[in-house]
Amino acid sequence: MTGPVPLAVVQAIAPSTTVTVRDAVVDLMRRFGMTSVFANPGSTELPMFRDFPSDFRYILGLQEASVVGMADGYAQATRNASFVNLHSAAGVGNAMGNIFTAHKNRTPMVITAGQQARPILPFDPFLSSAQATELPKPYVKWSIEPARAQDVPLAIARAYYLAMMPPRGPVLVSVPVDDWDQPAELVPGKVVSTELRPQPAVLQQIGDALDASDRPALVVGAAVDRDNAWNDIVALAEAHNARVFAAPMSGRCSFPEDHRLFAGFLPAMRERIVELLRGHDLILAVGAPAFTYHVEGAGPHIPAGARLCQLTEDPDTAAWAPVGISAVGSIRQGVVDLLARPGRKERPLPPARVAAPRVEPSPLMSAAFALQTLAEVRKPEDIVVEEAPSARPVMQAYLPMTRSETFYTMDSGGLGYGMPAAVGVALGKPGSRVICLVGDGSSMYSIQALWSAAQLRLPITFVILNNSRYAALQDFAPVFGFSATDVVQGTELPDIDFPSLAKGMGCAARRVSDAGELRDVLAHALDSRAPNVVEVRIA
Structure with missing residues (x-):
């Protein structure tokens, strides 16, 4: 899929049939090309998924931040808004870090959040969202809890158009649990221009x-x-x-x-x-x-x-x-x-960028050697999803990106995006090999994404650069007055067994400490067309 389904599609429901809010929303989602639902279920969302359409797919994430990260990668890969379903205030709260990232990434995303039934909202019921429209602000373009059940389909249609309007971004619609079976009308199709030419x-x-x-x-x-x-x-x-x-x-x-x-x-x-x-x-x-x-x-x-x-x-x-x-x-x-402007000035070529020197193997493997090796094994069309902040300057020197749509990371700086985003990118670009390059600290924010990758049998190689610390914070500490000998509290990460974590979630896994083994292990993982975790121990 490369974009939304044309809006002139014939309505899927005959006019004589009784139409519910659920029917009208499903019809909209089908016409907008949002037939993949990224979700982690809760009680207030269950009625939405009764009689789930056979042409839809439900992409389960084991935590809401992973759900939104997967939806972000998928939306970027398909260039269309993704559809996300979260559970009331608790689910939106868990997801806020990656909603913030989606906002910074300019990722179009329609988020629905469950709400308690309308008749009991005045009594502050269990699992209600007291200020559902305020909770995700300011990191959504628009949020609404429709005044009537009948207004839900129109709200979701408006949400889609706003999400796709530049600058793109996430939107949220809070839907009370008793709305889905209420009568409604199908939303007429229309065309909305989203490309604005500069003045x-x-x-x-x-x-x-x-x-x-x-x-x-x-x-x-x-x-x-x-x-x-x-x-x-x-x-x-x-x-x-x-x-x-x-x-x-x-x-x-x-x-x-x-x-x-x-x-x-x-x-x-x-x-x-x-x-x-x-x-x-x-x-x-x-x-x-x-x-x-x-x-x-x-x-x-x-x-x-x-x-x-x-x-x-x-x-x-x-x-x-x-x-x-x-x-x-x-x-x-x-x-x-x-x-299109004529008459350009003739200019000499500017000086060329100096290439980084080649790195040789060492007893304690360096990040530079690991990424240089990955660059030699990777094909130019392989997609890299990155969340390794301390290794990013090294990546920029030794792992060049040379093709469009082959690199994704977070504009926000917030962690927990990379591993689930790799799942979403792999779903959005079927047939492509995806490499998730992630730090050991970063990986623990959304490690649940490994389970989704395993269940979906996606061709993702998760390369975890393990230096047993939050290296980015230690490297950044001198900016705030730390000396070279000062201890930076809370930045050491010993004793995490990544192969065991990966295997427990259904992924094949290897740990590599010997530089001489790295090339073969990476090549095997990339060629397997299944999710693999390669933990690379670096100095």
Whole structure:
């Protein structure tokens, strides 16, 4: 599946048949192409799934954060909103970390949450959600508990359109348990445009600045790949001989990392961004904020003598950009319009990025050697879903992504996304081999996803880089005044037996400590076409 089913589909229920809220919602889900339901069941959701349609599938997650992570990966892989069902306040609360990530990832997602029956809501009943619409805010685009049962189908239709409207994101509809059997009407089909072209006058200013520059640089973010603009951004960079940097904390790969014009990755630090962009007289951020920061900084946001322009699908991002010109609208349409301009300036090729030196094996295996080996075993079309924060700079040096839609991570920085997202991506791209690259600490946030992968027999290789610690926190501690000899409390993770955990959930598993064994173990896991866990012990 690559998108929603056309809305002109014939209604599945004859007009003479008595239609319930459940019937009307199922009809909508079928027409929107949302026939995979990602869920963890609770009592207030059971009536929704009575007489479950034979053309639908129920994807069970063992915890709500895993459910939303799977739905996120699936929605990104299929480019259509996913459908999620959660259990009242407790389920939404458990899921909030990955709802936040879906919000940051701009992932379209229709979430329904169960609610107690309407007649007992005034008595604050057990398992009710007292403020159902407020609970997920501000990390959903819209939330509602319809005033009447008959309003539920229209609310879900509106939720779908809003989820798919740029900037995309999750929405939530709270549905009381007694609504599903109430009479309702089918929702008429309609077409809603979700592609907005950037304002021509503003785009012309950006194009004029780009054409006039001597040393332009592009900073590309996740929205380039989300909006199917990969080939267009490559063409724009080549047309202007512009160096291309990946934006800080980007959740997708949006430019081939082996390309002659690729210059590397910007960190989330103001001073370092300015240093790396020094020498460029125009900086065009495409599909990314300008810029995402992680620590407090000082000084200018761009180098002296440079001009900042931005093309974004998000008006909020344009509003907080500190300087420059911002065009808001479809990334792909904006880049296509910039490519259509005539008379480009001739520029020499900028300096090439220096390749990372080859790593040799050592008694205590390094993350660099592990990822270099994975890069040699992996095929370019294999998909990587990553959640290994401390190893990310190493990954960026030794595991290049070279094709569109082959890399996914979280824009949020919140853990617990990677393992379930890999399940969702594998479901959304059947036939593709998926590699989930995850740290030992990260893996424990949503380890339940291994069970779903095993039950669904998905071709996922979970590579757990185990350094027995929260290395990202230890590495980050000096920023907050820790000395090299200080103990960072709560960051040691000894004695986790990942092969035993994996086998207990139905996945084959191996632990590798010897660098000489790693290549064969990874190759076997990738070729097995079944879920495998490879725990790699690293220094």
